[in-house]
Amino acid sequence: MRVVHVVSHTGTYGGERFVPALARAQRAAGVDGHIVTIYDARPVRGVPCYSCGRRFSGRARGGGPLFFYRLLVLLRRLRPDVVHTHLAHAKYWGRLAALLVGAPCIVHTEHANAFEEPWLKRILAKALDYRTAAVVALSNAQSERIAEIEGVRRERLTVIPNGVEAAPLPMAGTRTRARVRAELGLQQRTRIVLAIGRLDPVKGYDLALETLALLPSETVLVVAGDGPQREALLARAAELEVRDRFFLLGYRSDVSRLLDAADVVLNASRSEAMPLSVLEALCAGVPVVTTPWPGASELVDAQAVAASFDAAAIARALERAPAVTDRASAAKKARAHFSIERTAAAYALLYRDAAERGTLLREYQPVVCQNL
Numbered sequence: 611m612r613v614v615h616v617v618s619h620t621g622t623y624g625g626e627r628f629v630p631a632l633a634r635a636q637r638a639a640g641v642d643g644h645i646v647t648i649y650d651a652r653p654v655r656g657v658p659c660y661s662c663g664r665r666f667s668g669r670a671r672g673g674g675p676l677f678f679y680r681l682l683v684l685l686r687r688l689r690p691d692v693v694h695t696h697l698a699h700a701k702y703w704g705r706l707a708a709l710l711v712g713a714p715c716i717v718h719t720e721h722a723n724a725f726e727e728p729w730l731k732r733i734l735a736k737a738l739d740y741r742t743a744a745v746v747a748l749s750n751a752q753s754e755r756i757a758e759i760e761g762v763r764r765e766r767l768t769v770i771p772n773g774v775e776a777a778p779l780p781m782a783g784t785r786t787r788a789r790v791r792a793e794l795g796l797q798q799r800t801r802i803v804l805a806i807g808r809l810d811p812v813k814g815y816d817l818a819l820e821t822l823a824l825l826p827s828e829t830v831l832v833v834a835g836d837g838p839q840r841e842a843l844l845a846r847a848a849e850l851e852v853r854d855r856f857f858l859l860g861y862r863s864d865v866s867r868l869l870d871a872a873d874v875v876l877n878a879s880r881s882e883a884m885p886l887s888v889l890e891a892l893c894a895g896v897p898v899v900t901t902p903w904p905g906a907s908e909l910v911d912a913q914a915v916a917a918s919f920d921a922a923a924i925a926r927a928l929e930r931a932p933a934v935t936d937r938a939s940a941a942k943k944a945r946a947h948f949s950i951e952r953t954a955a956a957y958a959l960l961y962r963d964a965a966e967r968g969t970l971l972r973e974y975q976p977v978v979c980q981n982l
Contacts, residue, residue, distance in 0.1 A: 611961060612642040614690035616681070616704030618697050620651040620659065622861060623808050623835075625697045625721040628886060631775050633657040635954035641961075646684050648677060648699050660684050678703060685711045692961045697721055702731065705738045715965040717957075719746040719770075723904055724812075724881045725759045736761060743964035746770050746957075748884035749905030768960060772884045773953030774893055776945065777866045790871035794832065794857060801829045803928065804872035804896075806865060806887035807879075809837030809858075814878035814901060816846060820921035821878070823850040825928065830855045832872070834862040869894040874931045878924060879903060892944035895937030899927045 613636060617629045633643035634656045645651075645659040653659055662684065664677035685693065685707055693713040695704035701718060708716045718738075727735065739745060745762050747753035747769050756762050791798060803822070807813050815833065822831045831852075833843075840858060847856040862868060865887075869875070875891035877900040882888075888909060891898050899914050900906045901924065906915045913930050916923040934940050 611691045611958075611965070612644070612688065613692045613694055613961060614644045614646055614685065614688050616646050616648070616693060616695045616700040616707070618699045619647045619649040620645065620654050624886060625719075628721075628772055629696050630654045630657055630659075631773070631950050632954060632957070634775075635773075635950040636957070639951070639954055639958065641954070641958060644688055644690070646681065646688075646704075648681065648703060660688075678707065681707045682711055685713065691715060691965055692717055694719070694957075694961075702734060702738070705742060706734075709738070709741055715961070716742045717744045717746065717960065717964060718742050719748075720752065720756055721748070721883050722881070723752055723755060723883045725755070732760075739766070742766065744768055744960055746960070748772055749908045751904035751908065752883050755904055770953060770956045770960065771948060772886060772889060773948050773950035774886055774889045775950050777890075777894070786867060786870045790867050794871075796830060799828065801826075801874075802872045803829060803831050803874055803876050804868055804891075805831065805833045805835070805876050805878065806868075806890075807835045807877075807885070809833070809835055809839040809843060811839065812880050814880050814919070815839060815843050817880075817901070817919065817921055817924060818876055818878040819843065819846050819850055819852060819856065821876075821924040821928065822847075822852045822855060824921055824925040827855070830857060831876075832857045832859065832868065834859050834865055834868055836861045865890065866894065869896050872896055873933065874899055874928060876924070876928065877901065880919060882906070884909070889944075889948045893941055893948055895934055895940035895944070897931045897934055899924065899931050 615629050615633055620626050620630055629645060633645055636643040643657060645654055645657055647661045649664045651661050662677040662680040690713055692715045693708035694717045695701055696719050705716055705718060739762050745767050747756055747767060748771055750769055753767050753769050757764050757767060805818055809815060818831055847853045869891060874897045877885060877888055879901055882903040888898050898910050900910060901919050902915050914927060916927040
């Protein structure tokens with residue numbers, strides 16, 4: 611079976627990073643996975659990747675309408691059995707192109723939890739949903755939102771959680787933990803709250819800073835990520851008088867080392883579906899505290915979910931967060947649920963069912979999230 615994933619681009623965050631991992635796992639399992647990007651993209655290790663050549667740089671986009679022609683040409687050339695679309699741009703352009711080239715089966719994964727598109731896009735999405743064999747949600751809560759807000763029929767919906775590629779088991783308590791803290795200039799008794807992701811308003815780093823101001827002075831906030839809010843966050847940290855406890859590291863390729871050094875991972879987002887940073891923290895055995903976006907309680911214990919989207923509630927959740935003494939055991943438990951291989955196997959079953967029948971049967975049993 612040949613599956614062509616259509617995605618905006620291959621990047622360093624979220625869905626752009628999940629798609630290459632999924633395609634690699636599928637190819638390892640015998641599925642002929644390919645990636646087509648709407649915008650310019652970096653090469654993908656182990657997976658054939660093709661770009662439609664639309665220029666992408668931050669929020670600036672260009673390249674004219676030829677990108678859609680290139681998308682049609684690529685899909686005709688690759689002759690997929692399944693076109694699998696991801697993220698907002700492929701949700702429209704990718705599915706429309708798949709219909710125009712007569713792709714036998716279309717599957718779409720919804721990576722967002724906010725559905726606030728203009729009315730014209732909502733009409734287009736409704737028409738495309740009708741011709742989509744399956745729409746995949748990442749959690750039960752997100753599935754309900756898609757059915758209620760987007761109007762997707764429940765028999766076309768299924769739930770398959772994201773998965774992450776395996777990293778070495780955590781080595782917390784060893785020289786790695788001490789070395790990373792020394793590199794950051796932090797003492798071993800300092801409590802490190804780690805946040806991972808792009809510096810964007812939806813990620814709630816302003817909330818994280820307000821939370822930091824309520825926490826004891828031996829607590830620091832370390833952020834691995836970059837983006838347009840960098841200077842504004844530094845200014846806000848100075849206003850809150852926590853600049854000396856706020857560490858902006860920029861984009862980091864060694865997140866696993868930072869996880870070894872962290873005491874807890876904080877996700878302060880205002881909207882999420884199933885962030886890879888949370889899954890990676892769980893799979894490293896690190897406690898996670900998060901804001902109450904739909905589906906959060908399906909990933910972590912209810913005590914780790916803040917009661918509301920405000921600093922005081924997040925601070926209380928951080929104060930409740932336990933210290934995990936056996937991270938290797940906690941990591942193994944999480945990896946049993948959130949391995950990319952398990953996710954790829956669930957998609958393989960979905961493709962086969964959708965391709966053979968054209969739509970999902972009600973008795974199809976998807977892999978669902980399980981509280982850890």
